[in-house]
Amino acid sequence: MSPGELFILSAPSGAGKTTLIHSLLSGGLDGFGSIHFSVSHTTRQPRQGEVNGRDYHFVTHEDFETMIEEEAFLECAKVHRNFYGTSLAEVVPRLRAGVDVVMDIDVQGTERILQRFPRADVAPLRAAVHSIFIIPPSYTALAQRLRGRGPHDPDEVAGRLAVSAAEMRRAGLYDYVIVNDDAASASKALASIVLEKRHRRSRMRGELESILLTFDER
Ligand code: ADP
Ligand code: 5GP
Numbered sequence: 001m002s003p004g005e006l007f008i009l010s011a012p013s014g015a016g017k018t019t020l021i022h023s024l025l026s027g028g029l030d031g032f033g034s035i036h037f038s039v040s041h042t043t044r045q046p047r048q049g050e051v052n053g054r055d056y057h058f059v060t061h062e063d064f065e066t067m068i069e070e071e072a073f074l075e076c077a078k079v080h081r082n083f084y085g086t087s088l089a090e091v092v093p094r095l096r097a098g099v100d101v102v103m104d105i106d107v108q109g110t111e112r113i114l115q116r117f118p119r120a121d122v123a124p125l126r127a128a129v130h131s132i133f134i135i136p137p138s139y140t141a142l143a144q145r146l147r148g149r150g151p152h153d154p155d156e157v158a159g160r161l162a163v164s165a166a167e168m169r170r171a172g173l174y175d176y177v178i179v180n181d182d183a184a185s186a187s188k189a190l191a192s193i194v195l196e197k198r199h200r201r202s203r204m205r206g207e208l209e210s211i212l213l214t215f216d217e218r
Contacts, residue, residue, distance in 0.1 A: 002205065003128045004099040005197045006091065007035075009190075010110050011134035012164035013080070014146035016180040017104045020134060023187040024102060024194065032195055038090050038103035041067065044082035047150075074122075075105070075112035080159055084109070095125050100194065107170040114173070130197060132190065133174035137181040139164070 011017045025037055041057045043064050052058050059067075064083050067073060074092070076085025086103060094101050105113075110131055117126040136142040142164060146157045171177060176193055180186040197203070 001098045002203050003125050004095045006129045007102040008110050008131040009104050012167045013160040014142050015134050015136045017134050020190050028187050028191045035100045035102050038101050042084045075109045077108040079106045107167050131174040132176040133171050134178050134180050
């Protein structure tokens with residue numbers, strides 16, 4: 001069986017990753033199967049409406065450090081003021097079972113995953129890793145979105161905006177770039193990347209072979 005595809009999504013905070021991932025998970029693939037959202041661990045407090053286990057695994061600093069010691073993370077990083085990490089258990093068994101996974105991680109996490117893939121335990125999955133950078137149409141639009149989203153801690157917003165320019169300059173790490181100006185168009189672009197990867201011949205081999213069997217001896 002070919003492995004599932006891993007879609008790494010990054011963006012400066014507020015550019016709209018969460019919005020686009022929700023749209024992908026809730027029908028964006030338009031009947032073409034489903035995709036698993038990789039739920040990260042974080043030490044940050046939940047925002048209003050966020051659910052433990054669905055949006056993040058919200059954990060204490062102590063629990064996070066234990067996971068680092070146990071080498072439970074595929075990658076982890078300090079982002080803004082908190083720690084975030086993707087556990088191996090969340091991603092690797094699913095890819096091996098042929099399930100597609102989408103993850104929302106920052107540029108440091110992307111870099112760490114791309115550096116880690118040559119390691120023998122995950123190397124066979126490298127060809128299935130695709131990275132996508134979501135960008136806002138402008139700095140002003142990003143600032144408006146961050147201020148509009150809340151929580152409205154001005155220091156938090158200022159901190160996220162302060163690192164956004166450095167994050168934007170890391171676009172070269174990524175295979176794809178999507179400008180999230182109109183959300184519906186950006187959602188379509190994201191879904192089309194996922195579908196294109198699913199329809200590569202290497203991925204379609206099993207289905208192709210079983211259909212070919214119906215043509216045998218004709
Ligand atoms: P991220 O996950 O990248 O931090 P969010 O998806 O939380 O960003 O989006 C930040 C804010 O911008 C939210 O209030 C969201 O509703 C809004 N937003 C997202 N996409 C667009 C868009 N295309 N146009 C206008 N506002 C948007
Ligand atoms: P937020 O606090 O807005 O949910 O996320 C802040 C930043 O942390 C975003 O850039 C998001 O992509 C990143 N992030 C979320 N989960 C992970 C993760 O598991 N690893 C890394 N490296 N970054 C993450």
